[in-house]
Every structure is written in structure tokens, then in C-alpha cells.
Amino acid sequence: MRSRILRLKEIIGDLSSPLPIQIDFTPDVYLEITWRRIIPKISRARAIHLITLAVSEKRIKADMALRLIDRIRKMESPASIYLLLREYEVV
Numbered sequence: 001m002r003s004r005i006l007r008l009k010e011i012i013g014d015l016s017s018p019l020p021i022q023i024d025f026t027p028d029v030y031l032e033i034t035w036r037r038i039i040p041k042i043s044r045a046r047a048i049h050l051i052t053l054a055v056s057e058k059r060i061k062a063d064m065a066l067r068l069i070d071r072i073r074k075m076e077s078p079a080s081i082y083l084l085l086r087e088y089e090v091v
Contacts, residue, residue, distance in 0.1 A: 041078030047085055048072065054090045064088070 042050070051068055054060045060068075068088060075081050085091045 040082050042082045042085065042091075043078060044072055044075075044081065047081045047090075050085060050090050060088060060090065 048069055051060070051065045051072075055062055055065045068084065068090070071084060072081055075084070082091065
């Protein structure tokens with residue numbers, strides 16, 4: 001883990017590269033660093049799990065959860081999934 005943090009600091013120090021740089025932290029969440037933005041990417045399965053947790057903790061209602069799950073199933077980009085969950089305060 002320490003080597004990953006050092007590598008991340010190294011990459012953040014050199015953001016002049018136009019290409020996105022990816023570092024794997026877990027199988028379903030990783031960071032993409034591009035244009036000085038760090039966006040976690042979440043798989044559909046992990047997103048649905050987070051939504052069910054939010055419903056059980058009464059942070060969102062069940063009908064909203066179903067709508068979110070339908071939207072997530074249609075999405076292609078894991079970063080878009082994360083941004084949607086963040087918009088609805090699931091993560």
C-alpha cells in the first residue's frame with residue numbers, strides 16, 4: 001500500500017502528461033488521474049451494493065434506488081456511475 005501511495009504522489013507531481021494514468025487499488029475501484037481530477041471508478045455490482053446499503057440506512061428511498069439501478073445498468077463508464085452515485089449522495 002505504501003508503494004502505491006508513493007506512486008500516486010509521483011504521478012500527481014507530473015500531470016503534464018495528456019494521457020490518463022490508471023492505478024489499480026481494488027478490483028472494482030481505481031483512480032484515473034487526468035486534467036487534475038481524481039475520479040474513483042465503481043463497477044455496476046459495487047454500485048448496486050452501495051445503493052442497497054443507502055436504502056437500508058434510510059439515506060435514499062426504495063423507489064429512488066430502483067431508478068438509480070436502472071440508470072446504472074445502462075451506463076458504460078465506471079466513472080459516470082461514481083458521479084451519479086455522488087450526485088444522489090449515495091457515496
